[in-house]
Amino acid sequence: MSFNVLIVDDSNSMRAVIKKIISISGFKIDQCVEAGNGKEALEALTDNWVDVIVSDINMPEMNGFELLKSLKEDDLLKNIPVILITTESSEERMQDAFNLGAKGFIKKPFTPEEVKKILYEVIGVNNEGEYEEDRGDNEAFDF
């Protein structure tokens, strides 16, 4: 199984790092779409279907929380799993994201292994890159 991924971050460097990690993580990626903030992400989703969204929180124009809210209000987009990348790790902020429907967190700074682990858990593939049908929701959360 191959995936389409949307990476949302106002930092070109961070998008490049995430993209590089995904490309070497063993996932079969069909398309990797990039956006600089939540608004650009929503625009990109009008032309592209993606299987998972990896989004920063602190961005200009539309932040990660606002993007999550917009996705959940859209019947076509509400089931796309969203992984939030954050420098902040307050329990309250993470609980807010969980309540809004985020499926996982990547805390900056991160190692490639940490990113791979969350991606595998959220997308539902095992360490050999095989798709797992039977899995519970929100397994990626680790408070």
Add this chain to the structure above:
Amino acid sequence: MKENMKKIEETMRLSISEVFEKMFYIFLEPLDDESDEYDMEAAIRFEGSLSGEIRTLLSIEMAKAMIQNMLNIEEDKITGHDIEDCLKEAVNMICGNFLGKFDSAKVFNLSMPVFSEPSLFKKEGVEGLSDEKSRDSGLSGNICRMDFDSDSGRICVIIEVS
């Protein structure tokens, strides 16, 4: 407040090392002496149960090493935009990591990071820019400065809490 500043400095040192080791593969050694030989800076403000500003000052060599290590690109491919983007991201990570370690139960608001032009910085020096920025931002609290050395060059991180 003195006890609080000690906790702030210890936590900051942990966060700075973690960010540079994990994201840039650069290992920092604490320095006792201070230098004003820096080319650029990135700064971010934070508000919450603790409020203030964090500034990161670097040489151009250090900035290039960070980008090369993080993105695995050659030095002649690095642009000015890459440097600004990378340094803003670095100060953002240091700030978020520090606040999470300092008080994970509280929510903090972070500003968008700001990058300072090298020409302005060279003209005014570290202390000059610090005084100027403090006046502009209204900060007048406690300041802690940390200098580090590495194989790639030196950095200085200044945290000012109000």
